[in-house]
Amino acid sequence: MKTVSKYWSIFQITLINSLAYPGELIGRSLMIIPFMWIFYQLWKVTFAAAGAEVISGLTLRDTLWYLMLAETIELGRPPIARTLSENVKDGSIAYILNKPYDFLWYQFSAAMGETIFRAALNALFGGLTVWTLVGAPNHPQGFWIALPAILGAWILHFCVNAMIGLSAFIVEDVSAFTWIYQKLAFIFGGMLIPLDFYPNWLQAIAKALPFASAIYGPARLFVTPTLELLINVMSLQIVWILVLSFTLAFIYRRGLTQLTVNGG
C-alpha cells in the first residue's frame, strides 16, 4: 500500500507542479486550435474532391474528431526522452536515483502527472474547435470507451520515449532519435492521415506496429466505439506494452552499469 501511495504522491506533485505556470500551460494548449483548423480545411477539400460523404468508413466529421484525439494524445504527453537525456547530461539523475523507489516507476508517475492537465486542455480547446467546425461527435460516449486505450497509449509512448531517453546513458544527446520517433509516429501512427485511408498493404503493416497502438487505436475507438474494436485495440496494446516494458527494464539495468554522472 505504501508503495502505491509513494508513486501516487509523485504523480500528485508533478500534477501540482504543472500548474506552476498556468499561462504557459494554456498558451501551449491553444496551439491545437490552428492545427484543427488546418486539418479541417485540408480534409474538407479532400472529401469534396473525392465527391464522397464517407471515405473508408469515416465521414469528414469522424475524421476531424479522430484527428482531435490523435493530436490530444500526442500533444499531451511530456517530452520524457528529452527530460531523461537532460537529467543524464546535467547530472541531476543523481538525485532521482538515490531515493528508495523504482526509477522507471518514478519517471512514469511523474510523466502521467505532467500529462493530465496538458491533455485535458488540449481536448477542451481541440474539442471546442472541432465542434464549432463540424458539429458534435457521432458517439460522445466513445470518449469513455476510448479512455483505457488512451491510458494504454501513454504507457506505450512512455516505454518508447524512456528507451530513447535512456540511450543518453551511452550517447548523451538523443534529439536525433526523438526526431525519428516523432516522424514515424506521424506516418505509422496516423497522426496526419487516419490509417484507414492508406493502401491495404501499408495499413496492415502500420496497424501491427506500436505507433498505431499509441495513436490510431484509441482515436479510431473514439469515433467507432464498438466492442470488437475495443478488444482488438486493447489486446494489441497489451502485447506491445508487455514487449516494450520488458525491453525498457532490460535496457535500464544495462544502462545503469554504463552510467556516467556529469558534474561535480
Add this chain to the structure above:
Amino acid sequence: MPAIQVQNLQKTFQTKRKAAGLGASMKSLFKPEYGSVEAVRSLSFQMESGEVLGFIGPNGAGKSTTIKMLTGILHPSRGAAKVLGFTPWLERQSLAFQIGTVFGQRPQLWYHLPAMDTFILFGKIYELDDAEAKKRIQFLSEAFELQDLLDVPVRKLSLGQRMRCEVAASLLHRPKLILLDEPSIGLDVVAKQNIRDAIRRMNQEEGVGVLLTSHDAGDLEALCKRVIIVNHGQIVYEDKVSSLKRKFLTTKMVEVRYAKEVAKDFSIHGVEILKVGRYGVKLKFDASQTSVDSVLAHLSASGDMADITISDPPLEEVIAKIYEQAKAESVDKQ
C-alpha cells in the same frame, strides 16, 4: 560496525577524445578515439558510525565520484564498499532508506513549489506514516528554523534558506548517515554558520554520521574530527583535524584598518608584511612560531584600530602544502 568501509575502490570513465578542427572532427566520426580517465584510483578508508568525517580535495579529485559510488548511483570499476552493511550499487534502494544526501550544486527540492510539498513527498517516498512525518517535519522546522520558509515557493528562498531546507529534507527519514557534497557552497558567513550549527546538532542529538565534502576549511574546523584529503583519486592525507590544524593551518593573515593615519613601521620578528598603506596593513605570520597575541599587541599599539580581519590560508594552499610534503617524503624515501 563501521558506517562506511571502502577497499581499493576504483572508477575509470571512458571519454571520447578529439583534436580541434574540422579534419579531426571528420576523423573522429569514422574512427572515434577513446581515452580513460581514472576518477578514483584505489581508495581505501573507514568511517565509524556517528562520526563526522571531512572528505576534501580540489576540483576533479574524485570526491563526488566516490560519494556517487557510496550512494549506489555509480558502479565502481573495481574494489569493494559497504555502507551501513549494504553494497551500495547492488542494494541501492534498501540503502536509500538509511542514508540522506545533499549535493550542494543540485537541488532536490521542487523548485516551483513550497518546500513543504517536497517534505510531504519525501515522507511518502521514505514510507513514513502521516502522523510520524508531520511530527518529524515539525521537529526539523524548529531545528533548522524553517517555520516561516516552508510555505514559500523554493524559487523565492535565498540560497542559505534553501540549503537549510535541503539539509532538513535529507534528514526527514532519520537516516543513520548523511553524505553532504559541498553543502555550504555559495553561502554567506551567517548562512554557513546556521547550516553548521544544525548539522552539529543533528550529529550530537541523533547520532547521524556525516561524510562531508567541502572547499571551505571553516566547515572542517567547525564540524569534523577527522579528515581525508584526496587528489587525483587517491588519499594523500588522513588524520585528525586537530593534527591538520597543528601541522598546516598555522599561517594566519591579518588585515588591519586604523581610524587615523599611522606610521609605516610594522616590522615584527617572524612576520611578513604583504601590503602597507597610510591607514592599514596586511601581514602574514606562522602562528606556531610567532604568537597571535604578540602580533595583535604590536598592531594595536600602532594606533586606534577601526577594523581587523584574521583569516586562515585558503584550503587549496593547505592542500598544496600537503602535496609538497608528500612529494618531499617520497623523494627522501628514494
